[in-house]
Amino acid sequence: MNSLLTLAKDLEQKSKAQQQSTGEMLKAAFSEHEKSVRAELRESEKRISAAILAHDQKLSSAMSQRTKGMLRMVSQTWLTIVLVSVLLTASCAGILWWQGQLIADNYTTIREQTRTQAMLSERNNGVQLTTCGEQSRRCVRVNTGAGTFGEDSSWMILAGK
Incomplete structure (x- = not known):
């Protein structure tokens, strides 16, 4: 029985040793797996970050170009409005000056004719x-x-x- 007890103890020790060895082996395997998963996650994070950064740059560039185009269009519109306003104002001022000259000339002619008529009427x-x-x-x-x-x-x- 002693040999049976010794055998059982040996078996128990071997079992514990095997359990401990399997645990350490699993721990090492899980540790290796965890390291490779972390490395893959880091690589995936880098790729995603790079893709997001590239997308942000493209979006920023597109927005910048659109903003420049919009500013150009708005400035051209305002320039057109200002030029048309200046031309209209100049045209109106020219027409008013011309009409003023006509009125002044007509007024002068009427005054001269009235004087002439009065003079002729007085003489005759x-x-x-x-x-x-x-x-x-x-x-x-x-x-x-x-x-x-x-x-x-x-x-x-x-x-x-």
Whole structure:
């Protein structure tokens, strides 16, 4: 029985040793597996980070180009608005100046004609010149009561003072 007990103890020690050896082997295998998984995770993290960074750079570049394009378009629009406004203002100012010149010239002509008419009326004893008919021909008032004169009776006395 002693040999059986010794055998059992040996078996138990071998079993414990084998258990311990298997545990250490599993621990080493799991440790190796854990290291390789961590290395793969790090590599995967690097690839994902690089992909995200590249995507961010592309997106940033696209946004920068779009912003530049938008700024160019807005500045061109404002430049067009300013140029059109300046041209409209200059055109209106030119038209107003031209009309002012016409009005001033017409006013001067009217004043001269009024002075001339007053002078002629004064010299000719109140005879007034005007325009008559559809064609606006020059005409004067005549004294129909004074009668007609000349061989063909085509002359008449002017009405006046």
